[in-house]
Every structure is written in C-alpha cells, then in structure tokens.
Amino acid sequence: MKLTEIGEFGLIGRIRSDLENFQKGAIIGIGDDTAAIEISSEDLLLFTTDTLVEDVHFKWNYTSPFQVGQKALAVNVSDIAAVGGRPTYCLISLGFPQDTEASLVDDLYKGLKEAASLYKVGIIGGDLVRSPVFIITVSLLGRVKKKRIIFRSGAKKADLICVTGKLGGAAAGLACLKRTDLKLNQSAREFLIKRHLMPSPRLVEAQEIARKNMATAMIDLSDGLVSDLTRLTEESGVGAILWEDKLPVASSTRDLARELGKSPLEWALYGGEDYELLFTVSQDKKEKIEKNLDFSFALIGEIVDKREGIYLMDKTGTRTRTEGRGYNHFLK
C-alpha cells in the first residue's frame, strides 16, 4: 500500500501503535508537538524536531535563505511553546547540493541566529551532508516545570476554545506569493507574506498561559485550525463547536480573499502555518483570563461531547460539519 493511501495521520498511528515499548520514561511520546522526559523531580526536558524541504515547504524563488533559517527554528520553537515550555538548545542538520554557494549557508545561518537570539536558543552543533535538494532539520530541546506543562489531552466538555492572533494570514500570504498581479495595497501584501515566510511563534503568550495555569489543553496551529483542533479533541476525547462569526481574521486577509474570489473562512479554518496558539479554558476561568492575560485572544468556540464531533455554527445557529482537511504531506 502506498503512503498516499494511508495518509500522514494513518502513518503516525501505524508507527505509534507499534512503538509503545520504546517510549518508556517519556511523559509525552510519538504524535505530540514535542516529546517530554522527566529530568528531575520538578523539571521535564522537551525534545522536538521539524524538517523543511526545498519545493515542499518553501521555494527559493520567493524565499530567502535568511527566511528559511529563521522559519526552521521558529516552527520548532512553536512546538516547545505549545506545551508551555521554553526552548534551550538546538542542533542544525543541513543537506544541500554540491554546487551551493557558501553565501547561501551564511545567510541561512544569519536567519537562524536572528531567531536564536530572539528566542534565547543555543546553537550547539549539527550535521552537514550532500543532498540533491536543500533540506534543513532543526532538533530543539526545551524545559518546562512538571506542574506547568500543558498537554493536548486535557480539554473537558464545556471548556471555552481560545486562539491568539489572527487566522488564515499565512495561507493568504502564500496566495500572495503565487500571484504578482494583485491590486492589494503594499502594506497588506507585506503583512500577509510575512505571516507565511517569517512566522512568530507565541512563546511569550504560551509561557504566560502556563505560568498563570490558565489552560486545560493547548496546541500550536501549524496544519490549520480544524486539523489541529481535531488532534486536540481526539487526544482529549471530546468534540468541539466553532463559532463562525468569532473567528479572528485580519482585514488584509479579507481584502485579499475578496479580490481572489476566495472565502476568508476557508483560510481561517483550513489554512496552515499561522503558528498561533489554540487553547482551552474551563468556563469558570472566563473572567479571570479576560482580566489576567496580558495579550489579546479570541473566544472562538466551546468543547462539547465527543459524539458531536467538530462543527461550525453561524450566527443563526446553523451547524455545518467541518471537513477533515488541513495540511497532509502525502496527499499534496
């Protein structure tokens, strides 16, 4: 059977089911944003990796080496942030064709260092190999207090669903990059492209949520709202309702959607790479989070019984079942 037939999640399930014996001592193992290992009576070591491949995750004709370096580290930082942790040290594995210019690697490292400075990450080693296409794998360590870690699996029925920032901007940015003939104004265009090329993981916000013990579950939005919400609800054994009119979408995203005749809702629900935080909060903390969290977020839905699945509800109360889409590496 081809991997295209079983899909990415099918393959993760297949690998995971067979590897239970190999995960002894791990608090979180395969299938989560990051693995977590007990390292002292109070602390957990976090360990995550993400790979970017030329022409799959980025294209050189509209991405600079600096941006690839920045993004490669940022997406890993987002995985550490997603459990409430702070990143510490990373290794960089680079594969590139033989005729690569040395200046490309220099520029890529400038991007890595910019992100490393910003997120206080040490770059302490790696590997350099020849490869027919450019590939970068970042492996990142992090730390979190045991009592602060936020799992995907903690969402309870009636919890509120919250999200930081705006949705669909990265997908809109990608659409911008593919078209040069758009009438969109320059600042809107730049805003959207930056959302796609230079993600800003919500590290500060995630740490605040963890420190203030506000969330029952959390995940970062890498594959798309519905896709990542599905992971969170599956791990928690619950369902979810999303309130269509509460989904936060930036005006530039709406403007671009209008120009392209696309639905901004599509991007908000199924567009990947926003790297915002999706978190759930128990109803009785509603006032507390509105008063105590030092950043803005939107209440976009509610956790419901598992049997209800995931659906979207508009202002009139009409329910629509969400589709099982989102980024899947083997179907695209």
Added chain:
Amino acid sequence: MKLTEIGEFGLIGRIRSDLENFQKGAIIGIGDDTAAIEISSEDLLLFTTDTLVEDVHFKWNYTSPFQVGQKALAVNVSDIAAVGGRPTYCLISLGFPQDTEASLVDDLYKGLKEAASLYKVGIIGGDLVRSPVFIITVSLLGRVKKKRIIFRSGAKKADLICVTGKLGGAAAGLACLKRTDLKLNQSAREFLIKRHLMPSPRLVEAQEIARKNMATAMIDLSDGLVSDLTRLTEESGVGAILWEDKLPVASSTRDLARELGKSPLEWALYGGEDYELLFTVSQDKKEKIEKNLDFSFALIGEIVDKREGIYLMDKTGTRTRTEGRGYNHFLK
C-alpha cells in the same frame, strides 16, 4: 564561492567561528561528535544528530530499509559512545517521496527498533515530510557523568594511540557491493558487506574505557582513521605517528584487496564508516590497559609534537606523510 571550494571542514570552521556567542552553557559545542550540556552538578546531557540521504549515504539497490533504519540509529549511538556516554532517547525525522510503499517505512522502523532495543534507546517522536529523495535524520540524546566524559582534546605528547576492532572493513564492504563478479568466498563477502551496511558502534567498549578512566582522548572512526585522527590531534594540539605494521586489518579485507589489486593499507587509513573507537592512553597506563580492558584493541601509534604533523612509519623506520583525505561530503 561554492561549498566545493571551501569543503566540509572549511564550512564547519566558518559556522563555528561565527557562533561562539550562541553556545553559552554548552560544555562541547559545534564541531564535535556530540554536544554536551550541564544538566546537574554531576551529569551532562549529550545531544547529537546525523542524517543519511538516499544515493549519497546509501543506495536502495543494495541496502534494505531495515538496514537503513539500523544504521541511521547506530551511527548516532557511535557519536554518543565516542565521549564515553550512554544513549537515551531519539527522534526520527523521515522525508520520502509520495509514492513510497508503507511497507518500506514499516521495515525501516523494524531496523530502528532492532537498534533501539540493542542500545536501549527510546524512540519518542519525530517528523514525517514529503521529499523528492529518501532522507532520515536521527537526533539522539545521551547521558554521561561529568567526571567520565572523554573529549577529543585531551591527547598529550607520548600518549599511545589505540584502536578497537579492524580497520578498512567498511570500505572493503562497499567495494564488494559495487562488484558482483568477485571470487571472494561467501563468508568473507558477507562479513565485509555487513561492516559497511550494518555498523556496530563500540558502545560497551567506550563505556568501559570511560568507567575505568583509561583514555586521555577519544573519537569514533566515521570518516576514516587519518581524517578522524586529524580531528583529534587538531583539537588536542598535537601530532601523531602511526605504525604501519600494527594497523589491524581483517584477513578478508586483505583477500579482497589482493583480488582487486588495491592496497589494504589505503582502506585502513582512508576508508570511512568503520565505527571503531580511536583513543589515546598515557604511556604509564600501558600495562594497565593491557591487563584491565575486557576487549581486544591494537596499539597503533604514538602522539608526538604538533610540529611533526601526522605520519606513517613502516618497520624499517621510513616515514611517510599521510594525505589529508577521508570522507568529505562536498568533494565527493
């Protein structure tokens, strides 16, 4: 400037010199087998990564997915062993073409699990991405007591140079794989091919060396004796003399060299991927290591002054300068 012009070591130097500020808190940083980070007053956390790329590091026409999985983890274990550590947990990042058979990934994981069982490594996560060629990156954590870690940089003038196992077997195995018309007997052929395809890192031996505090410096042989000895001597600020007639070469390696009209010495000095341990021992411990180490090893040379560089001496006392060869990803 192309990377081919500055070479792998040139690039490592370039990356390393510019990253000193990004390595705070690391006991060993960029350029070594593994990074090491202080994790408690007594212990160090080890962190290493290695990537294998289809058609660069292996070819599917003579390597099974099982073997690729086994080797991908084994070469990382060798890096942890090289400092006297024990491996603990790993992440697996896989990139593969869209039309890959699911059974290939299953078989690859069988190889990974075989190695994970053997070396007591937990497989706790990773990443799955689409890629035009097959690529596997293993990121491996390990532990070592601070007082036990063995650096590359500790070799002193007059120390003895020791090596485990036999040299040049992996290079001979690769030569076997490229020719199907050899007269070599079947068991010799299988032995050599296994040396190339299924390396056995010297984890037990390395831990014994560390526990018994026998070595002043250590490195694993991944790129070739001369290449890895050069790294060790550079880090230690010394030179080295190798005794030609003491270099341990298996009889099957000699047999194959004879048949192919090649020099077994060439393979022993410059052939990569033997994954043996090269370690240095102070002269006054000579008897002690011969009596106390529970595995066989060969005394193959002596550390000399830095000004002398690295050379080979035959039985008659004739000296030959070694060449700066060994595996270099951008020149091959």
